[in-house]
Amino acid sequence: MKKVVSYYREVRSAEIPTAFARRNKWIKVFEILCYLFIGLKEQEEIYKAMEEEGQDAIAVIPEDTIRATLRENSPTLSSYLFRTSPLSLHGADKRPKIIVPLL
Structure with missing residues (x-):
């Protein structure tokens, strides 16, 4: 069994534009939101599987x-x-x- 290793890594970064002239910077902001949304969906699937395992619906x-x-x-x-x-x-x-x- 693998040891659990926790670490942080930067996967995306963006500057939130506050002027109309810099509106092209919003693309990176929306990329971050998409990345976070996908990660949230993955976590929801993992949480659902853990609930089923906890209720003995899935063998572990x-x-x-x-x-x-x-x-x-x-x-x-x-x-x-x-x-x-x-x-x-x-x-x-x-x-x-x-x-x-x-x-």
């Missing part, structure tokens, strides 16, 4: 789960998020609970 390989990825890349965060609840200690529920702290 255990090594490809978020839990496995977190355990591999960030053991400290994983142990904090996926610690077991008191119910699971008594055998009422065998599955670990995700505990999200309220700030």
